[in-house]
Amino acid sequence: MSASPDPVAAAASRLDEHLREMVDWHFSPATGSPFWLDWARTAGWDPRTDIRTAADLSRFPLFDDDLLRDLPNEVWIPKAYAGRPFFVFETGGTTGMPKQRLSWTDHLHDYTEFSSTLDDAAFPPGSHWLMAGPTGPRRLRLAIEHLAQLRGGSCYFLDLDPRWVKRCIAAGDFAQAEAYKYHVVDQAITILRHRRNIRCLFTTPKILEAMAERTSLPGLGIAGVFCGGTSMTPQTVRFLAEEVLEGVARFVPTYGNTLMGLACSLPLTAANGWSVIYHAPQPRAILRVVDPADPARTVDHGAWGRVELTTLTREFFMPRLLERDEARRTPPSSRFPWDGVADVRPFGAQSGKIIEGVY
Amino acid sequence: MSDAIHLPALRRGVTYRSVDALRLANGAEISQVNSGLIRRDLLRGTAAERPPVRRMIAICREAGARFRSATLPLCEGIQQSPEDFLSQVAATGGLPRTLIRAGMERVAKVLDDMEQILAGLSRGLDPAVIDDGIGQQAGIPVSYHPTTEVLSVVLPSNSPGVNALWLPAIALRTAVAIKPGRDDPWTPWRIIQALLAAGCPAELLSFYPTDHEGSHALLRTAGRSLLFGDAAVAKRYARDPRVEIHGPGHSKVLIGADHADRWRDHLDLLVKSVAANSGRSCINASAIVTHAHADVLAHALAERLGSMRPRDLDDPAADLAGFSNAAAAELIDAAITAGLAEPGAADISATYRAGPRLVVHRGRSYLLPTVIRCTSFDHPLARKEYPFPYCAVVELPQAGMLGRLGPTLVVSALSDDPVWRRQLLASPLIQRLNLGAMATSHVQWDQPHEGNLFEFLYHRRAVQVAA
Incomplete structure (x- = not known):
C-alpha cells in the first residue's frame, strides 16, 4: 500500500489495516478467543470478510461491559495466549464484583508509547517518580512503575483505594472521605520531603490540589505531573497548571482506563481556553463521539455526544463500548491526525449527580 | 447589552474571569470557579487591613446609599444603574420589579441602620471592645475574640432581601466569601460594589459563583458559614457547629x-x-x-x-x-x-x-x-x-x-x-x-435571626487583668 501524503488519510488507512488484522486475529479459530468465536457462530455474518474499515464497526452491537464481570475470564483469552499467565486489571467494583480485563503486555505497550510523548524537560530521564494514584488491582500500579523504569528512574508508591472513598461519599460520610484523602496526601508529602530526587508525579486532580494546599510541589522538586482518573473542566485544568503547579511544573492530563489504554492530550494553552483535547492511542483504540439517542451516528465536529470506545489489540478486542462520559468531538490535529475528544465530563453531568470522590 | 455581560468572580477584591461560565436566563454570563480555587483562597490566610467597627459602620451607611441609587461597576466596561439592577434580577429570577425594589430597600436600610443593628445583636456593646478585644460592658470586664477570619455565605435566589442577613459581618470586621444563588448573582455583586465604592477594604470581599462542590469547599473550609438551602442540604451540615443553617422556616x-x-x-x-x-x-x-x-x-x-x-x-x-x-x-x-x-x-x-x-x-x-x-x-x-x-x-x-x-x-x-x-x-x-398582631414577615433587624450573627462571629472569653 502506498503512503498517502495526507496525514489524516494515512492515519485512517493505517487504522483500517490494523482493524482488519485484529478482526482476523480475534475471529480466527487458530488465534481468537472463545467468546468472539462463539459470538461469530450466531452473528449471521463474518467479521473477517465484512469488516474492512472503521465505519464497518457499526455492524457490531454495542458492547455490554457487564460481560467482563459476569463471564469467566477464560472466555476472553485469545487462543494464541492460552497457557500464559495473565495480569488481571479491574475497573468499577465499589460494590459487588468488579469488571476485569486480562493483560499480558498491553499495559506495558501503552505506557511505552505514552512515554515517547513526554517532554524530557518536564519528566527528566533518570529521575524518580511518585505514584499517588489508585493502586491495588489496577493497571496504573504496574504501568506507572514501567513508565518510570523505562525512563531510567524508579517509582515510589503509596496505597490508594478509590472504592473506599466512593463508598464513604455514597453513604454521606464525607468526614471519613476527607480523612482518607488527608491520609493519602500525608503519605505523598512525607515521601516527597524525604526523597528529594523525585521529579515526576502521577496523581488524580483532587489529590494534586490537596497536596498543593500543604506544600509547594515545585518547591519540593516536582517538574512534571501526569494526571488522570477523573474528568477536568477547562477551569480546573487552568487552576492546576497556573496555581497548583505555580506555572512552573508541567501539567499533563490524560484520559484513560483499564479497557482503553491511555489517550494523550494536546499541549494546554490559554489560547485554546484551557480545553483538554484527548486523542485515542490509535490504531490500538478508537474514540468516537456519538449521538446518545442513536449511537451509530457520529456527531459533527464541535458537537457534544457520548464517548464510544473500541479497543483493538491482539490481547483484547472490544468493539463499541459506550463509556460513562460525554465529550465534544474535535477534528484531527497535526500531532494526532485523527478525531479527538474535548472537555470530557461524566455522561449526564448536566442532568444528575454523579459521585466522583477523590478518584 | 446583556450579551456582553460577564460577571467575574472576586478573589479578595481581585476580579477573576473563569474559563468555565454559566449562561443566565437573560443571556449574561457568569464565571464558575472550581472548588480547589476556593479552598486555596480560604486556606491562604489574610493580612487584610480591618478598619475599626465604627469606620466599618460608616462604610456600610455610605454603601447603603450607593446600593440604593448609584451607578456601580458591573463588569469590565459596563456599569449598572439601579434600573439596570431591577431589570437584571427580574429577568433571571422571575421576581416582579415591585418585589425586587422592596428587597433592595431592605438591604439598603440594613446598611443604613448598621449601628443600631450591631447594638441590638451585641446588647449594646461598645464597638471599640470588638476592635480592641477587651473592654467593659455594664461595668463588667469583657473580652471577645473572632471565631473566624472569613464568613462564607451560600445564598439562595429567592429574594434580594435575604442578603441583609450577612451584612453585619462586614461591619463586624469579618471578611466574607459569597456564593451567589444561581438566579440572583446581581444582588450580592451590587452590594460588594457598593461596599468597595464606599471604601471597604477589597480584601474583605470575595464572590465565588460555583457549583455544589464549590459550596461544599466554602462550608468545610471557612471558620464560620451561613447556609441557605432545602431540607436535604440542611441535613448534610446539621451537625457542623461552624455552619449556621437557614433551611425551611415552617x-x-x-x-x-x-x-x-x-x-x-x-x-x-x-x-x-x-x-x-x-x-x-x-x-x-x-x-x-x-x-x-x-x-x-x-x-x-x-x-x-x-x-x-x-x-x-x-x-x-x-x-x-x-x-x-x-x-x-x-x-x-x-x-x-x-x-x-x-x-x-x-x-x-x-x-x-x-x-x-x-x-x-x-x-x-x-x-x-x-x-x-x-x-x-x-x-x-x-x-x-x-x-x-x-x-x-x-x-x-x-x-x-x-x-x-x-x-x-x-x-x-x-x-x-x-x-x-x-x-x-x-x-x-x-x-x-x-x-400580638404582627405578620410573620415583619422583621426587626436588631433581633437575632436563626442565631445571633455577633455571637456566631465572636466568642466571649474570660479575662482578668492584674491591677
Whole structure:
C-alpha cells in the first residue's frame, strides 16, 4: 500500500489495516478467543470478510461491559495466549464484583508509547517518580512503575483505594472521605520531603490540589505531573497548571482506563481556553463521539455526544463500548491526525449527580 | 447589552474571569470557579487591613446609599444603574420589579441602620471592645475574640432581601466569601460594589459563583458559614457547629382561643404572612393554626389570595413571582396534587380560581396562591413549605398547639392569654416570636435571626487583668 501524503488519510488507512488484522486475529479459530468465536457462530455474518474499515464497526452491537464481570475470564483469552499467565486489571467494583480485563503486555505497550510523548524537560530521564494514584488491582500500579523504569528512574508508591472513598461519599460520610484523602496526601508529602530526587508525579486532580494546599510541589522538586482518573473542566485544568503547579511544573492530563489504554492530550494553552483535547492511542483504540439517542451516528465536529470506545489489540478486542462520559468531538490535529475528544465530563453531568470522590 | 455581560468572580477584591461560565436566563454570563480555587483562597490566610467597627459602620451607611441609587461597576466596561439592577434580577429570577425594589430597600436600610443593628445583636456593646478585644460592658470586664477570619455565605435566589442577613459581618470586621444563588448573582455583586465604592477594604470581599462542590469547599473550609438551602442540604451540615443553617422556616400563625372568633380582624395580617414577597421567604407562614373557624377562615384567605395573578414583571401591581425553572414549578404542582389524593385535605383555592394551579404567563411558569384546608396536622400537606404563596389551615385547640408545633422559624401568636404567652416564650422550638398582631414577615433587624450573627462571629472569653 502506498503512503498517502495526507496525514489524516494515512492515519485512517493505517487504522483500517490494523482493524482488519485484529478482526482476523480475534475471529480466527487458530488465534481468537472463545467468546468472539462463539459470538461469530450466531452473528449471521463474518467479521473477517465484512469488516474492512472503521465505519464497518457499526455492524457490531454495542458492547455490554457487564460481560467482563459476569463471564469467566477464560472466555476472553485469545487462543494464541492460552497457557500464559495473565495480569488481571479491574475497573468499577465499589460494590459487588468488579469488571476485569486480562493483560499480558498491553499495559506495558501503552505506557511505552505514552512515554515517547513526554517532554524530557518536564519528566527528566533518570529521575524518580511518585505514584499517588489508585493502586491495588489496577493497571496504573504496574504501568506507572514501567513508565518510570523505562525512563531510567524508579517509582515510589503509596496505597490508594478509590472504592473506599466512593463508598464513604455514597453513604454521606464525607468526614471519613476527607480523612482518607488527608491520609493519602500525608503519605505523598512525607515521601516527597524525604526523597528529594523525585521529579515526576502521577496523581488524580483532587489529590494534586490537596497536596498543593500543604506544600509547594515545585518547591519540593516536582517538574512534571501526569494526571488522570477523573474528568477536568477547562477551569480546573487552568487552576492546576497556573496555581497548583505555580506555572512552573508541567501539567499533563490524560484520559484513560483499564479497557482503553491511555489517550494523550494536546499541549494546554490559554489560547485554546484551557480545553483538554484527548486523542485515542490509535490504531490500538478508537474514540468516537456519538449521538446518545442513536449511537451509530457520529456527531459533527464541535458537537457534544457520548464517548464510544473500541479497543483493538491482539490481547483484547472490544468493539463499541459506550463509556460513562460525554465529550465534544474535535477534528484531527497535526500531532494526532485523527478525531479527538474535548472537555470530557461524566455522561449526564448536566442532568444528575454523579459521585466522583477523590478518584 | 446583556450579551456582553460577564460577571467575574472576586478573589479578595481581585476580579477573576473563569474559563468555565454559566449562561443566565437573560443571556449574561457568569464565571464558575472550581472548588480547589476556593479552598486555596480560604486556606491562604489574610493580612487584610480591618478598619475599626465604627469606620466599618460608616462604610456600610455610605454603601447603603450607593446600593440604593448609584451607578456601580458591573463588569469590565459596563456599569449598572439601579434600573439596570431591577431589570437584571427580574429577568433571571422571575421576581416582579415591585418585589425586587422592596428587597433592595431592605438591604439598603440594613446598611443604613448598621449601628443600631450591631447594638441590638451585641446588647449594646461598645464597638471599640470588638476592635480592641477587651473592654467593659455594664461595668463588667469583657473580652471577645473572632471565631473566624472569613464568613462564607451560600445564598439562595429567592429574594434580594435575604442578603441583609450577612451584612453585619462586614461591619463586624469579618471578611466574607459569597456564593451567589444561581438566579440572583446581581444582588450580592451590587452590594460588594457598593461596599468597595464606599471604601471597604477589597480584601474583605470575595464572590465565588460555583457549583455544589464549590459550596461544599466554602462550608468545610471557612471558620464560620451561613447556609441557605432545602431540607436535604440542611441535613448534610446539621451537625457542623461552624455552619449556621437557614433551611425551611415552617413559619406559622397561631390564633389562640381568645382571638379565634375575631379572625376577620386579622385577615390582612394572614394575607401578608402568607403572600408577602410572593411567599418566597422562610418567614412566610406556611401554616395557620386556629383554635376555631378554620373552614370559613380558609375560604376567606383563599378568596383574598385569589386576586394574586401573574402580571408583567414591570407592572406596578405585580405581586406574584414566577419560577425561573419551569420543571421546579411542575414538580411542586404535582406534589400538591398527589398530597390532595390523601383524605383529609382540600384545595380551597381551587374554588376561587378559574383554571389550574400551574399557569404560564409570557413564557414563565407561575403557581397560583394555594390554601389547603387540612383536617389534621398529620396530613402531609399540613407541614409543607413551598416558594410561592402556599398555606395549610389547621384547626387545633389552643392547649394542643404547642405540642404539635415542631421546629418553627417564626410564630406570630394572636392571643392576649398571659399563660399561653409564657408557654410560647418558654418554647425552644420557636426562633422568632411575634406576640400580638404582627405578620410573620415583619422583621426587626436588631433581633437575632436563626442565631445571633455577633455571637456566631465572636466568642466571649474570660479575662482578668492584674491591677
